[in-house]
Amino acid sequence: MSQRSYNQLWADAQLELGRLLNEELPAEPPRPEKDRVVFFQRLAMRYVRYIQIFRQLEKVYDQVVHPQKRRDIRAIVDGVMGRVLELKNEMVEKEYSEYHYMDDVLHVLKLVPADLEIPIPRYFISERSREIQERKAMLTEILNIEEFTGSPEPPLTEDMSQEEAIKIIQMLERARQGRQRAKLYEESKNMNRMYGRKDPGSAEIELAAVCIQKVWRGYKARVRAKAAREEEMIFLGMVMDPKYHVPCPAEITAQANEAYFRIKQEEYEEDYLKSVVAVTNQLRDVEGSDMSKTMKQQIRQWFIECRDATGSFPDYPDVEDGGSALIFAEKDPQQLREELAAKEEEESNNKPKGKEEKKEKGKKDKGKDNEEEEEAGLKMLPSAFLSDLEAESKKFSDFWKTRDESQNFSQRHEVELIKEQKRKEIETEIRLQVDEQMRQELAEWKLNKDKSGKSKGNAKKKKGSKSGKKKKKEKDLTSDRTVESLCQELVEQGLLKKADDVRLQDYLGDYNYLGTTLRQNDIEPMPSLSDVRQVLSLYAILPLGSQVVHEKAPLIKAILLVGPAGVGKKMLIHAICHESGANLFDLSPLNIAGKYPGKNGLAMMLHMVFKVARLLQPSVIWIEDAEKMFYKKVPKEEKELDPKRLKKDLLKSLKLVKGEDRVLVVGTTKDPLSADIKSLCKMYSKIILIPRPDYGSRYILWEQLIKKQGGVITRALDLSSLAKISDGYTPGHIVKAIQSVITKRRILRQANRPLIASEFVAPLAKIDPVFQEEEEALKTWYAKTPLGKKRIKAATGKEEEETPAKGKNAKKKGKK
The missing domain is CATH 1.20.5 (Single alpha-helices involved in coiled-coils or other helix-helix interfaces)
Known part of the structure; x- marks a missing residue:
């Protein structure tokens, strides 16, 4: 696609966004909706439409090269992203469930389930690639140093018993004898062939020829039948044409163009930043003095007008109120008199009211209460992003939509836009300097007129009254240490770890196609793995990746992933870190056992972890086996580990995390029943239940994991039967079974002996599945x-x- 196509895609997304904003910000406030189903349907419809806009804008932002356009698009992307999170939060509050099923909405909008996938913006990683690489290099260097200093001598081999040694020798000897017997058998077979040959007669030759012809004709017939069957299946659309398995030339060209545009983005961005510096210096030198003179003249004129109208000089506006920006409205003396009269009326209204006024006010309040009771129903929650989206949408329609760019084919930055933007910034800077000078000048004028200086004292009192009490700040226990030294210590202690390169798309799972139907029949469906992937994108990855979204969207400090062993909880932790570029801290009870003993040591450890997490944000603090921290009764074998030592202090540290701190605590547990549910729910604001995979997810898991391991899927391999018999097994179990079957030797033999489903039955039978009782117990626990x-x-x-x-x-x- 060309830059013109991306500009058109941006315009289409803005058009749809404008329609949505007209629905969300009508001229008259809508009446509350009493029907919960209708209200949720409206929410779901908007949610899906915002996701489509989000997908389009993310693609545009990734490919547009114009630096100034990219900044405006980025603001809209953040706003749409935040609005998606707000609608998700509202759906959770109205439906009381973390998972929502929108089959009917997809049908109405003519979309496919893939359109519900939350796009993860690529700029989370691309714009911080250098920073992420530096952190990875630092962690690798620290780990290498630790390995070198920690084990200078070669590790000693463990002592082996005599029985084990004899067993190994026997195995090797039997293998040698087997190879020797096979070799002798092959040689004797060849010798028998040599001596067993006789001169065949004409009849035997004819019979041999007929036999060969039968075999050959049968083989050719089977090949033709197979080709005809495959051709028919391709024609019917049941099988993909083999030529589409390989990227076509158009796709390769499109990928090359995308990479080219990303290189151009960096080049144009550097030119833009240089131009900004040059234009700013030029404006400051050329127009700065004129701006200062004009401001001073206007302020002096205002002083004189106020003195003529009121008989005294006014108080200079404070910096918090905007300074001299309030003066530049150029009000005449008549307007000033009206303002003063209005202030006097307000002061008189603030005086204590009589009994009659109170009675009238009480009657009015009762009337309002009755109106509110009559208008009871479901309403949309206030949004922190709609005003920003409205402003950005207006900016696009007023400026970019009608702008003629026929002369800017290369899509480089425009100097006039930089001047307009920087002129305002320079004016603000100069205003601050002018305000300081004019305050002194005003004070001199007042002293000359009134030497008592009462106004000056009053001004001081006003300033003193505005300054409130300062809040207590958290003590910095490591103020004398650098971030590098803290990181090194945390890595050495095993608290700061390197996240694996795992993408969220690698967490395979199919869409739940019957969710809406089951809920309509009062049956609560189990979520699919695709729903888990979508929820974690919204709750973890998007807020961690964008500072604006994290500050304004509903704040989520802690998430608990609950599910049986093998469902991929640890994989999801690493995927969150990889997709958002976050650091991974491990505060699992088993990992911190014996480290930083005592209360002071525990306080120091938490302080260091949260300090580094804030400084190197975004950060994820992982707590494996989170139930151990809230045990009802600590098992005897774990009493020495003291798993509950973090229970109180971690909650205190978590309360200090604010909206501007992109720090997320993620706990994982497979046995939440052993923990105190009240304490666990107090710690984790979001609890996500991860089930065992359903049939569709198991089918995709078998297919993709076999291919990933190096296996070839043919007609001989019945994936449907594998997905059926593996009911109750988790993705981890399926991975173990595939790895035990598809070895290097088996991969080499696939050409002669294709994979079949029965090969995977034996490894699966050795693994205990997740029984129905365990899943029902998790459901019952989640209901509490x-x-x-x-x-x-x-x-x-x-x-x-x-x-x-x-x-x-x-x-x-x-x-x-």
Whole structure:
């Protein structure tokens, strides 16, 4: 695609965004919706439409080379991303579930399940590639130094018993004898062939020829039948044409163009930054003095007008109020008199009111309460992103949409735009300097007129009243140490680790196609692995990747992943770190056992981890076996490890994490039943239940993992049967079975003996699956969490009965 095509794609996305904004920001506020199903349907529709806009804008931002356009597109991408998170949060609060099924919405919008996948912006990694590489190099260097200093001598081999040594020697001797016997057997077979040859007669030759012809004709017939069958399947669209398995020339060209545009982005960005510096210096030198003179003249004129209108000089506006920016409205003396009269009226209104006024106010308040009761229903929550999206959309329609770029074919930056932007910044800088000078000048004028200096004292009192009490800051226990030294210590202690190169797309799973149908029949479906992938993209990767989104979107500090062993919880942790470019800290109870003993040591460890996590954000703090921290009763064998030592202090440290700190705590557990559920839910605001894979996910897992291991899938391999018999097995179990079957030797023999399903049955039979009882126990446990309780109440209709009762109790309390 060309730059013109990407500009058109941007315009199309902005058009759809404008339609959505008109629906979300109508001229008149919409009435509350009483039907929960209709309200959720409206939410889901907007959610899916925002995801489509997000996908388009992310693609445009990745390929557009114009530096100034990219900045505006980035602001819109962040706004749309934040709005998606807000709608997701609202759907969770209205449906009381982390997972939502939108089969009907996809049908209405004519979309496929792949369109629901949350796109992960590529700029999370590309714009921080140097920083991420430097951190990886630093961690690798520290690990290499630790390995070198930690094990200077070669490791000693473990002592072997006599029985083990004899067993190994016997195995090797038997293997040697077997190879020798095979060799002798092959030689004797060849000798028998040589001596067993006789001169065949004419009849035997004819019979041999007929036999060969039969075999050959049968073989050719089977080949033709197979080719005809494959051709028919390709024609019917049941099998992909082999030529499409290899990237076509058009795809290769498109990939080359994308790489070329990314190189151009870096080049144009450097030119733009240089031009910004040059234009800023030029404006400051040429227009700076004129701006300063003009401002001073306007401010002096305002001083004189106020003195003529009120008889005294005004107070100079504070820096917090905008300084002299408030003066440049150029108000005449009549307007100033009206403003002063309005202030006097406000002061008189602030005086204590009489009984009659209070009664009237009480009547009005009662009337308002009745109106609110009549308009009870479901409303959209206030948004922190809609105002920004509206401003950016207006900016596009007013400026970029109608701009003629026929002369800017190469899409380089425009100097006039830089001047307009920097002129405002320079004006702000100069205004601050002018304000300081004019405050002194105003003070001199006041002293000349009134030597008492009361106004000066009042001004000081005002300033003193505005300055509130300073909040206590967290003590820095390592103020004398550098970040590098802290990182080195954390790596040496095994608390800071290197994340694996795992992408979220590698977490394979199919879409749940029956979710909406099951819920309509009052059956709660188990989420698919695709739903888990989508939820983690929204809750973890997008907020960690964007600072703007993390500050304004609903804040999520801690997530708990619950699921049986082998469902991929650890893989998801590494995928979150890889996709968002985050650092990985390990505070698992088993990992910190014996490290930093005592209360002071524990405080120092948490301080170091959270300090480095903030300085090198985004960061993920991983707690494996999170249930150990909240044990109801600590097992005897784990008492020495003291797994509950982080219980109180970690919660305190987590409370200090603010919106600007891109730090996320992620816990994983396979046995949440052994923990105190109240403490666990208090720690983790989001609890995500990861189930065993369903049939569709298992089919995809078998197919993709066999290919990844080096296997070739043919008609002889019945994947459907494998997916059926592996019900109850997790992705980890399937990986173990595939690795045990598809060895290097088996890969070499695939040409003569293709893979079949029965080969994988024996390795699977040796593994214990996740039984139905274990899954039901996890479901029952999840129903006891705050969100699970709300879900059950909403399903049974108890919530609707409780809401009016709460209103009556509130009225009684008000009367008291």
